[in-house]
Amino acid sequence: MRAEDSEILYAAIAGIGLLVVVLLIWLAVVSRKLSRLTRQYRAMIGGTGVADLETVISNLQQRTADAAREIERLTGGLSRLEETVRQSAGRIGIVRYNAFADQGSDLSFAIAIVNEERSGVVLSGIHSREETYVYAKPVKGGESAYPLTPEERQAIEQAGLQPAAAAASRHGQR
Template sequence: MDIVSQYIDEIILLLGLLAIILLIWNITISFKLKNLKKRFLRFSRGGSVNNLEQMIENFSSDMDEIKEIIAQNRKQLHLILEKLTNIKGQVGIIRYNAFGEQGNDLSFSIAILDEKKNGIVITSIYNRGESNTYAKPIEAGESRYQLSKEEILAIERATK
């Protein structure tokens, strides 16, 4: 007992310091717990722990709907791209003088094709008193009708 009474002031001082350290630690943990609670409430949008499971189920259901919408969008995009390749969008035109020295370059051949080289070639042959127009179907860059050199050139320009 002699030793305890001799160091009683130091022991009280150490216990006081320990109490202050524990108080600071307790306050720090309280603030951290309060911040964690705020973050949890923000995450759960004000709901409780019981609602968290329901929220996860709702998120899962929403993800399934989003996946289905994405699959539908992919199908629609595929159809659009397929239709787009069939649009007659490639054009080639040649103007020329069909009868040599008579007249000007008023005759023409125009090819309108899609990406698969399907479409039509239209030729208009101009002569002083008359003008004749011809249309020939094109499949895979070829026609079942005989093509003139100008029509072939118009098809080549459309496919470049």
């Protein structure tokens, strides 16, 4: 064999050796990435009892659709509850006053029990020395078919306020 041919052969062997080293390094990097992906895949699939990703994704889509339907059902129920609460006569306004300036103290009262639309009832108690008279008047939209006294109007207005403001106003009346 000639010297030139042996140099070419050695160069080719060196090139092939270098290529093998580069391929081995590349194989190690790819193997490491594959190992990491396998661990992540197993961690994701692990608790499901299912062997493939497609089934897991399908199950997740089904659960998401079920959750969306449940949210829609609950939202409807919440809307009905909000309407019920809005219509409920749970707002209260109380005004105590002295019906007869020359007798007693603030033993007479007007109590309004209304909903958000200021519809409900107003109760009035007129206290004198011998007896107390109690009157009830229906209220719709803050008005009544019967004449309202200034104290009854004040109680309705107080009840129509926001709950926190009404509570503060009631505490100020005592």
